[in-house]
Amino acid sequence: MNINVSRRGFLKASAAGTTALLVGINAKGVLAAGSTATAATDLNPFVKIDADGTVTVIIKHFEMGQGTTTGLTTLVAEELDANWDTVVPEFAPADVERYKNLFFGAQGTGGSTSIANSFMQYREAGAAARDLLVRAAAQSWGVDASTITVENGMLSSGGKSGHFGEFVAIAATLSPVEKPAVKTPDQFKLIGSDKLHRKDNTGKTNGTAMFAMDVNLPGMIYAAIIRSPKFGGTVVSFDDSAAKDVGGFIAAQVLPNKAGVVAFGKNTWAAFQARDALSVEWDFSAAETRSTDAMIADHVALLDAPQFDANHEVPLASVTPILEGAAKTIDAQFTFPFLAHAPLEPENCTIEPVGDGVRVHDGCQFPTLTRPMVAATLGIDPSKVEIRTLYAGGSFGRRANAASDYNVEAAMAFAVSGRKVPVKLVWSREDDIKGGYYRPMSAHRAKIGIDADGKIVGWDHRLATKSIAKGGPFEMMVQNGVDPTSVEGVAESLYTLPNMGIGLSDFTTAVPINWWRSVGHTHTGFVMESLMDMVATETGQDPIDMRLAMLDPSGANQARMIEAIKLVREISGWQKGDKRGFAAHFSFNTCVAVVADVTVEDTTVHVNKLFMAVECGVAINPDVIRAQMEGGAGYALSAIFRNEVTLTDGEVDQYNFPDYELLRNPEMPEIEVAIVSSNNAPTGVGEPGVPPTGPAVANAIFAQTGKRILDLPMTKAGFDFV
Amino acid sequence: MQYQLKINGETRTVDAEPGTPLLWVLRDELQLTGTKFGCGVAYCGACTVHVDGYPTRSCQTFVEDAVDSEITTIEGATDKVAQAVQEAWREKDVVQCGWCQSGQIMSAIGLLTENPKPTDDDIKDYMNGNACRCVTYVRINEAIKLASQKLEA
Numbered sequence: 001m002n003i004n005v006s007r008r009g010f011l012k013a014s015a016a017g018t019t020a021l022l023v024g025i026n027a028k029g030v031l032a033a034g035s036t037a038t039a040a041t042d043l044n045p046f047v048k049i050d051a052d053g054t055v056t057v058i059i060k061h062f063e064m065g066q067g068t069t070t071g072l073t074t075l076v077a078e079e080l081d082a083n084w085d086t087v088v089p090e091f092a093p094a095d096v097e098r099y100k101n102l103f104f105g106a107q108g109t110g111g112s113t114s115i116a117n118s119f120m121q122y123r124e125a126g127a128a129a130r131d132l133l134v135r136a137a138a139q140s141w142g143v144d145a146s147t148i149t150v151e152n153g154m155l156s157s158g159g160k161s162g163h164f165g166e167f168v169a170i171a172a173t174l175s176p177v178e179k180p181a182v183k184t185p186d187q188f189k190l191i192g193s194d195k196l197h198r199k200d201n202t203g204k205t206n207g208t209a210m211f212a213m214d215v216n217l218p219g220m221i222y223a224a225i226i227r228s229p230k231f232g233g234t235v236v237s238f239d240d241s242a243a244k245d246v247g248g249f250i251a252a253q254v255l256p257n258k259a260g261v262v263a264f265g266k267n268t269w270a271a272f273q274a275r276d277a278l279s280v281e282w283d284f285s286a287a288e289t290r291s292t293d294a295m296i297a298d299h300v301a302l303l304d305a306p307q308f309d310a311n312h313e314v315p316l317a318s319v320t321p322i323l324e325g326a327a328k329t330i331d332a333q334f335t336f337p338f339l340a341h342a343p344l345e346p347e348n349c350t351i352e353p354v355g356d357g358v359r360v361h362d363g364c365q366f367p368t369l370t371r372p373m374v375a376a377t378l379g380i381d382p383s384k385v386e387i388r389t390l391y392a393g394g395s396f397g398r399r400a401n402a403a404s405d406y407n408v409e410a411a412m413a414f415a416v417s418g419r420k421v422p423v424k425l426v427w428s429r430e431d432d433i434k435g436g437y438y439r440p441m442s443a444h445r446a447k448i449g450i451d452a453d454g455k456i457v458g459w460d461h462r463l464a465t466k467s468i469a470k471g472g473p474f475e476m477m478v479q480n481g482v483d484p485t486s487v488e489g490v491a492e493s494l495y496t497l498p499n500m501g502i503g504l505s506d507f508t509t510a511v512p513i514n515w516w517r518s519v520g521h522t523h524t525g526f527v528m529e530s531l532m533d534m535v536a537t538e539t540g541q542d543p544i545d546m547r548l549a550m551l552d553p554s555g556a557n558q559a560r561m562i563e564a565i566k567l568v569r570e571i572s573g574w575q576k577g578d579k580r581g582f583a584a585h586f587s588f589n590t591c592v593a594v595v596a597d598v599t600v601e602d603t604t605v606h607v608n609k610l611f612m613a614v615e616c617g618v619a620i621n622p623d624v625i626r627a628q629m630e631g632g633a634g635y636a637l638s639a640i641f642r643n644e645v646t647l648t649d650g651e652v653d654q655y656n657f658p659d660y661e662l663l664r665n666p667e668m669p670e671i672e673v674a675i676v677s678s679n680n681a682p683t684g685v686g687e688p689g690v691p692p693t694g695p696a697v698a699n700a701i702f703a704q705t706g707k708r709i710l711d712l713p714m715t716k717a718g719f720d721f722v
Numbered sequence: 723m724q725y726q727l728k729i730n731g732e733t734r735t736v737d738a739e740p741g742t743p744l745l746w747v748l749r750d751e752l753q754l755t756g757t758k759f760g761c762g763v764a765y766c767g768a769c770t771v772h773v774d775g776y777p778t779r780s781c782q783t784f785v786e787d788a789v790d791s792e793i794t795t796i797e798g799a800t801d802k803v804a805q806a807v808q809e810a811w812r813e814k815d816v817v818q819c820g821w822c823q824s825g826q827i828m829s830a831i832g833l834l835t836e837n838p839k840p841t842d843d844d845i846k847d848y849m850n851g852n853a854c855r856c857v858t859y860v861r862i863n864e865a866i867k868l869a870s871q872k873l874e875a
Binding site: 222392 | 762765808812815818820849861
């Protein structure tokens, strides 16, 4: 894939040849078309068609492996009736007006929204381009447009035919229709096809795909940073005399925010070696100094007196008398650790001086944050910050944070270097594991009242966790003190749960936290589906039948969930009294149901097979959906089995993969994914596979052993995994 | 120090400090960036290259220890086994983020070179050292079997 993301470069490259057709939205936000020459001031395109017939789809989202380059390309190619093999994706520049996520109003990727927010926009751009080409061909051939057919990148009428490129010069002079007609689902050829291969397949199998860490610029120097060993500490002084013995060491400087000291080297290794040789005196007066056990205890204490009611219709206090009158109650308390995202490409960012501004080379997840944050750090106007988005070697949420932490670090390093040469900041794996921005720690406590008939009559649910949104640019998400990412998955459960009160407390710590693949659902999904299993056990009901009875089919999402649950029951051959585990969870507008088959010998667990059924609306790329379910499940297993970031006196105990062990090849279960056939608008797939996997496995372990797992990771309950 | 390295069939001269891992020589000095940095402690396999035909962690191979060896990186992996593996990887749409995949592929080539018809357990054992954070293992294993079939045909 040719990654040429600078707007100037993009237009110049087009102008070097003959005219190209661009279709996108103009500054007024409406569909517009033009040639490269006329469009230069007003149009950043979604589609570019060159005179040789090559179709370029401009990808407004970044690619961290979730398949956006393939998905957005499919949407355009479908409506264009393009030849799939000649369509290429290219990442968009930073331009919030044209390339905003329609769900966020900001340019960024997250919440499993890339396909969902782009579904109509990219199809309409493709349909508009197709219409322009048809009208251009009609004009060129002197025939009526209605006689023209389009297939596989070719236009035909009677005996005449020609490829897209032959008509771009005329098409670029025409005006696009205001609202192009898009296909009906029965007309789809590429959407829903299992024959399309990923667009990033070749580059990622022959070493040519360009990731941010692969950037190499003339005169570039390398930077590594020593950060406070306790979160929130600041530099008092440092000594670089030992670093001076490191070959290739250039200099060391305190970062302007005093959060660390940067060592510059002639290559990555020199920067790492020099950084490790620095001796720094820290001020820990504002730092987190607690250990994990104390932090867990502090979370649990917060459950006693919740600060906010997350369900205004049912205040927590109103549930207490109902529970007192219940025939019996189920009580459970859960705790969850900090988790590192650990994308396999450690965080890195290169800042290159360009004229009176800079170019940021990054696997950039959120240009709308990165651009102003880098600009502010350097004291320049955001318009002087160009972002070159490259492939991201994973993110799972890590790269989109309110602080734009590693982008800002790179900008600070560039600033103190003198701003003359490109600076590449590289994190080591130790930096990544110890560096914060974790999935927040959390604790839940639930008391569920059940009547004599086994029906739920009341539910007191309390949770404590650090808010992701508060105190930053995402603060506007907070309503009445409740950060929705803290309670999602409990607060909008699809089940009919009478008298459910939800109490929330915000935990405070200097440990930086962030969204981690599926965000709040990482813990709420585990808690809710474990509790549902406990209710089924306590009342002697089949876990699947019980859930189906608690889903009201008149609700649109409940109806979708019923479909997913029935499908997983079918493919897994689930029977009453089954000794496997079941869980289902709704997140990011998608329903996923899972059956887990495990073997437990003494305390050793092997997950043999996972059956997953997903309702995610119309399946754009079914194989990408299956891949995301497989990956989401595996990501969850790694976490629930054994991953945790712990602290001793405020310092992270883990250092690298040997003690933050990722799921390994032999541990991955067999997996069967089924997709509910649907013509609903597409919904997310990157995250929703994570939440139900953990509780399905936990419920399977319970079915086999009678042991309920309440504190994660599962190694705490004495289990190990093979 | 100057070192002469035999990489992908060519002799390359590099300037590096003794003790520099081969990984950083490949990436920073020779721009052979298909070889990736994942952990630096030989625990994830993202940096796997072939040294005299054997999959080797370049993050724990010092440059001075590599001078007399034939080094092959993903950029130079072009023999029959490599082609079969890469084709199988594309047919099975294995990749997600892609960062570990050069290392996975170099290990898979090593496996099929040693053992052209591996069993499921052979594959899992051999590939245990290559971590994938996106968890593409199911497809990696399918692709290795497909590559094995291609080589047999």
